[in-house]
Amino acid sequence: MMSPILTILSYVCLCAGVQSVHQVSWLPCHFTDEHVFLDADGHTRTEHVPRDAVLQFGPTGHPPANPSAVTFLVTGSKLDLRRFLEGAEAEQLECELRRYSTKGAHDISWPVQGAGGQEHNRWFSCTLGHANGLFKVTGFLRHPSDLPPPERQEYHSWPAIGDGESLLTSVAMVIKTQPPAVRAALGSAQKLHCRFSVDHKGPNVTVEWHRRRRGEVTRLFSHAARSGVAAGGGVALRGLASGDASYDLPFAEVRSEASYICSVSVPPLLGSLEIDLHIEEAPRVSLNIGPALSLPEGGEQKVSCHAEGYYPLDVEIVWHVQDAAAAASGRRVGAPLPKELQNVLLSSHRHNQDQTYSLTSFFYLQARAEASGRLFTCSVSHPALRMPVKKSFVLTVEESSDWMLKLLGGLVLVSLVAVLFLLLSYLHSARRRFVQKKPY
Numbered sequence: 001m002m003s004p005i006l007t008i009l010s011y012v013c014l015c016a017g018v019q020s021v022h023q024v025s026w027l028p029c030h031f032t033d034e035h036v037f038l039d040a041d042g043h044t045r046t047e048h049v050p051r052d053a054v055l056q057f058g059p060t061g062h063p064p065a066n067p068s069a070v071t072f073l074v075t076g077s078k079l080d081l082r083r084f085l086e087g088a089e090a091e092q093l094e095c096e097l098r099r100y101s102t103k104g105a106h107d108i109s110w111p112v113q114g115a116g117g118q119e120h121n122r123w124f125s126c127t128l129g130h131a132n133g134l135f136k137v138t139g140f141l142r143h144p145s146d147l148p149p150p151e152r153q154e155y156h157s158w159p160a161i162g163d164g165e166s167l168l169t170s171v172a173m174v175i176k177t178q179p180p181a182v183r184a185a186l187g188s189a190q191k192l193h194c195r196f197s198v199d200h201k202g203p204n205v206t207v208e209w210h211r212r213r214r215g216e217v218t219r220l221f222s223h224a225a226r227s228g229v230a231a232g233g234g235v236a237l238r239g240l241a242s243g244d245a246s247y248d249l250p251f252a253e254v255r256s257e258a259s260y261i262c263s264v265s266v267p268p269l270l271g272s273l274e275i276d277l278h279i280e281e282a283p284r285v286s287l288n289i290g291p292a293l294s295l296p297e298g299g300e301q302k303v304s305c306h307a308e309g310y311y312p313l314d315v316e317i318v319w320h321v322q323d324a325a326a327a328a329s330g331r332r333v334g335a336p337l338p339k340e341l342q343n344v345l346l347s348s349h350r351h352n353q354d355q356t357y358s359l360t361s362f363f364y365l366q367a368r369a370e371a372s373g374r375l376f377t378c379s380v381s382h383p384a385l386r387m388p389v390k391k392s393f394v395l396t397v398e399e400s401s402d403w404m405l406k407l408l409g410g411l412v413l414v415s416l417v418a419v420l421f422l423l424l425s426y427l428h429s430a431r432r433r434f435v436q437k438k439p440y
């Protein structure tokens with residue numbers, strides 16, 4: 001939770017008008033601090049402490065936007081973190097700051113040093129996400145320090161940061177993906193975006209892609225800039241020089257659904273972003289009858305609605321019935337709403353060869369006179385559909401007397417055809433006899 005002062009400042013910033021990211025001089029953030037200690041049994045424990053913080057952009061000595069919060073003042077750097085947030089407004093951003101441990105890699109110095117010539121660095125990670133899930137950006141903030149790191153890994157004895165303290169930082173590396181969640185249809189080609197940038201030329205960068213599916217992690221690609229050794233595929237090597245590490249998936253299948261992890265390493269930093277690929281295939285919907293069904297009164301017909309070739313499994317099939325004339329005239333005030341049928345049965349889900357599913361919803365229609373002229377509609381809903389798919393038919397029930405007349409008429413017609421056939425046969429036979437009696 002933000003403090004009341006930081007919350008008020010946020011509202012003041014928003015009320016001043018919608019600001020693009022390039023115009024924003026500061027952003028409210030959640031800073032998750034860490035307190036590492038030994039418990040009574042001598043085991044290392046970590047307590048996460050939520051704190052108010054501000055990510056502020058400006059020159060050295062710039063006054064803090066909130067004096068009571070921890071201020072991370074981002075000064076002039078070759079990397080402008082805001083440049084990676086294009087297309088977003090300030091109020092659409094979610095900011096989270098954390099300490100970053102180099103895992104004991106103290107002997108690796110960063111090529112770019114601070115203006116004061118400090119030899120050591122304290123690191124922080126800053127994650128900026130779009131509220132609507134359009135992108136996620138992770139930046140690494142370098143805070144120069146005169147204090148050498150401890151002999152043990154630094155998280156065992158993090159330097160304390162007081163409330164209201166201001167930390168002078170610069171952006172050392174940025175990694176971005178957009179969007180972090182991708183929905184793909186079967187057979188489609190997908191590009192999983194991953195871009196990175198470093199504050200110095202010729203970095204010793206290693207790029208890797210991994211796929212995690214059902215607990216199993218598979219390496220898809222790796223490339224080390226210093227050695228030039230590459231393994232796997234899916235990433236254009238030419239693009240790596242400009243910071244484009246996007247992964248191409250040429251043909252999406254059900255088994256392609258997984259979490260894809262883009263990792264960029266420039267020692268002592270390692271940044272990873274995860275992209276969740278979800279396969280969504282819409283169902284093909286059909287009925288076993290045409291748009292019009294005629295039945296004799298008292299007759300019965302099995303009516304089926306088929307939903308085929310969908311993924312994932314969660315599909316819903318509902319049958320409704322209403323007067324066809326009311327449906328054709330549109331929804332009027334006071335008009336009765338369609339009623340949901342209750343005597344509906346479902347088949348079991350059928351697993352197809354392409355790993356999609358199929359389902360059938362059916363019922364036995366009893367033809368009654370009062371049901372004539374009604375519209376029956378099958379409505380199929382699925383996550384891959386923006387709106388339900390509907391298939392309908394109109395029932396016409398013919399009375400028994402009509403069917404008796406039709407049956408009688410049919411018998412009379414058959415009788416007439418039979419008599420005509422016999423008469424023609426007799427005439428043909430008589431003609432042959434007459435021809436045979438002629439003298440030659």
